[in-house]
Amino acid sequence: MSDPTFRQVRLGEALKRLRERAGLSQRDAAYRLRYNYQKLSRIENGQLPEYHGMRAMLDLYGVLVSEEAPFIDMWERASEKGWWRPYGLDDQGYISLEHDAVGVCEFSLGYVPGLLQVETYMRAVFRGWHIQHSRKWTENQIAIRTRRQQRLIDDGPLQYHGIIAEAALQQADREQLLHINHRATLSNVTVQVLPGAAGLHDGQNGAFAVLDFAYPGEMSVLYVEHPAGSTHVEDVDRVKATKLVFKHLSKLALTPDESAEWIGRLAAER
Structure with a gap:
């Protein structure tokens, strides 16, 4: 079983x-x-x-x-069986959590978040991995990531708040940068840039996402990826502490309007 x-x-x-x-x-x-x-x-x-x-x-x-x-x-x-099952994924990973969540707060240190990526950026990310996968595997991953992004524009859309470190955006091309700004115009999407000038901060410990759910007896889950895989944490105190870190990073980051202007200027340089 x-x-x-x-x-x-x-x-x-x-x-x-x-x-x-x-x-x-x-x-x-x-x-x-x-x-x-x-x-x-x-x-x-x-x-x-x-x-x-x-x-x-x-x-x-x-x-x-x-x-x-x-x-x-x-x-x-x-x-029900999740939409991801035909792609060879089970119900235990991040995608099933994200599918059920009503809100996601994500801090990204090295990459543009998956929900905001364009296809060319996805391919560049997969090419950069030290383990090279088959073309079939890559196409499957792109299809999954593209399908996930529907949550931002479906009826009853996911409430998404992403804070992206400046270093991650410096690796993005014009198409990717403009796409981020386009997504940020959605009422359910908030994007902030954390500039390098913010100095050292808690976010240096690594990227993470906190997912909120509308189940009876509301709950949240912390999700963290690492080189050996990933883990999710449901302990209330630990999740609460991470939410405070995210709130602190949000205060250090540029406002959403300032972030859009910053990203727009960077795109114009590409």
Whole structure:
């Protein structure tokens, strides 16, 4: 059996909170649902319940019909296959997190963020990796990244705030720079440039992204990539500390209007 997806884990946690709010132990709830204790434990740890079982739990836990919609939506999301599956990706990585997020705050130290990249820039990035991949792999990655960018312009778009270090933009060509400014005109997109003149700061420790979700009992996830892979952190205190770092970097950076002017001047020099 495969590990539960991020969506399934979130659903299990939400059901656990509802049970605890209702003052029921796992054993009491399992008895009333005619489940064995182990089954309810597995559901709360991410095993997807059947639809009618889900409705029975909501009823037992005192959720009114008028309050059910967010939980039914979570169940439907946990049941569906992500658009990324045909591309050979599983549900455990960043893309599934980004797909479910309502907001992303991203600090980029060395590259233009993926959501703002044009195809020529993507190809240049992949060519620069020390491990060379096949043409098929590269085309697949470009298709994935391009598909991700739809979140910025779809209905109910992703709220995106990117802070990009000056050094990353110095490596971008005119097309890429103008594209960033074009995307920054969207009401759901904020772009700031962190100039080198800002000096040493917390961002020197590395790039990161914080994703916010609209699940019941709102939560956020910190995502960090590193040479050996990536990791995501859900610990509330650590995520909160990272959000404060992002807020500090935002104050050090140029304002969105100043950033657009700065990027425009750099593009004019290309």
